[in-house]
Amino acid sequence: MAKLPSASEIIPKLDETSMNEPTDAGRFYALLRFEEASLALRAVLKMNLVDRIADQHISRYAIGEMFGFTKQATRTFLALLEVMEILESTAGRYCVTDRAKMCLADGRATSRKPYLAMGMDSQVDELIEVLQGKNAADAIPLYGGENAGATVMDEPEVAREIALGLSSRARNFADPLATAISSEGSKATTLADIGAGSPYVAQACLAAMPRLEKAILLDRPNGMRFAHEIVQKENTDTRRLVFQEADFFNAVPTADIYVLSNTAHDWQPQEYALIMNHIRRAIPADGLVCIHEPLLLTNWDTDTAWLRALWMACYALTLLRLTLGQGTCYSIEEHHEILGKSGFHPIGVPIPTCDGCTALLYRPMTVEIN
Ligand SMILES: C[S@@+](CC[C@H](N)C(=O)[O-])C[C@H]1O[C@@H](n2cnc3c(N)ncnc32)[C@H](O)[C@@H]1O
Known part of the structure; x- marks a missing residue:
């Protein structure tokens, strides 16, 4: 796993005046993702x-075993290979597509493998190692709970660039996200943004839902300091904002609405479920949960849909690499399954916001969950 560059390598000089201007870098963020497709092809x-795999029709599990991949890596890599039309699946069994057999196999006159493999570099070996769960001894995870040891977010300069990068995206989607939430949450008086990162979503929700008396921003101290920086720089009205430094793997505060935006994708299903179980224990019976995520797409019938599916599947691989094998994008069905086990049922339709994200809304099931 390559080490993250330092902040000064990413942005040599900061122009102070530009900090307060809204920036829509979403398209550039998206472009960065597509490098995963060529890396995956070379892997x-x-x-x-x-x-x-040849002519076998085999399960996801069997492919994972064959190549020594972790479960999360198998889910992520196979999703990308399906969008790239190297593999196809029916009823949980995978096989190689005819085109991949023709173009990517050894010893066929039609194969373009020698050409496509030119220029292969060490990044390919690094990706294969990540897929196999072999992280470099000095690799540190992006995020972690309070007892998880050092994380990238403990390195203030790099963490600042990550937090500001994420917050500039949050500023773009905050209004459409707040509109999506208010469609079901207009009567709520408290909202908690779990893994908030920035104040933008909370602020947009306060504006969109006038009955809200407070919006709680929950984050680890190493993430929260940038939310404070943004609030100070922008002279934000903080009267209805509550800043709660906490680990969402320990507990969450009580609120009518919970927002979990771009946070589920940093974790494996069992860790995601842990956060949802805490929310289930704290939420009132008529409460609302909004999961806001880039979603893995499982079908595409137009070129535009295919491009979006590729973007999302590439994004999943980026997340897997950044989080040292923990994170990925989940499909709607996978979100529903995880939320269902934690005692939530989906309501309404998925609502696209922007920068590739979609809001999914849930309410607690009426049955008691332990
Ligand atoms: C990918 S960012 C998402 C930020 C924001 N919600 C958004 O949509 O842009 C994930 C956030 O989760 C926070 N986080 C990570 N681990 C956490 C933990 N154990 N407890 C609380 N927050 C955590 C990070 O500090 C970061 O702000």
């Missing part, structure tokens, strides 16, 4: 995946 060639 396929390096591992001889097409020849090794």
Whole structure:
């Protein structure tokens, strides 16, 4: 796993005046993701995946075993290979597509493997190691709970760039997200933004839902300091904002509405479920949960839909790499399954916001959950 560059390598000089101007860098963020597709293709060639699977129709689990991948990596990598039309699946069994057999196998006149494999570099080996759960000894995770040891977010300068990068995206989606939440949450008086990162979503919700008396921002201290920085720089009205430094793996505060935006994707299903179980214990019976995420797409029938599916599947691989094998994008069905086990049922339709994210709304089921 390559080390993250330092802040000064990313942005040599900061122009102070530009800090307060809204920026829509979403398109550039999206472009960064597509490098994962070429990396994944080269990993396929390096591992001889097409020849090794050959004519078999096998389960996701069996492919994971064959290449020594972790469960989260298998889910993520196979989703991308399906969008890239190297694999296809029916009823949970995977096989190599005819086109991949023709173009990517060894020893075929139609194969373009030698050409496509040119320029392969060490990043491909690093990706394969991440897929196999072999992280470099000095690799540190992006995020962690309070007892999880050092994280990238403990390095203030790099953390600042990550937090400001994420907050500039949050500023873009805050209004459409607040509109999506207010469609079901207009009577609520308290909202908690879990893993808030920035104040923008809370502020937009306070504006969109006048009955809200307070919006709680929950984050680890190492993330919260940038929310404070933003609030100070922008002279934000903080009267209805509550800043709560806490670990969402320990507990969450009581609120009528919970927002979990771009946070589920940093974790494995069991850790995501842990956060949701805390929310389930704290939420009132008529409460509302909004999961706001880039969603893995499971079908695409137009070129535009395919491009979006590719973007999301590439994003999933970026997340897996950034979080040292923990995170990924989940499909709507996977979100519903995880939330269902924690005692929530989906309501309404998925609502796209912007920068590739979609809001999913849930209410607690009426049955008691332990
Ligand atoms: C990818 S960012 C999402 C930020 C924001 N919600 C958004 O949509 O842009 C994940 C956030 O979760 C926070 N976080 C990570 N681990 C946490 C933990 N154990 N407890 C509380 N917050 C945590 C991070 O500090 C970060 O602000």
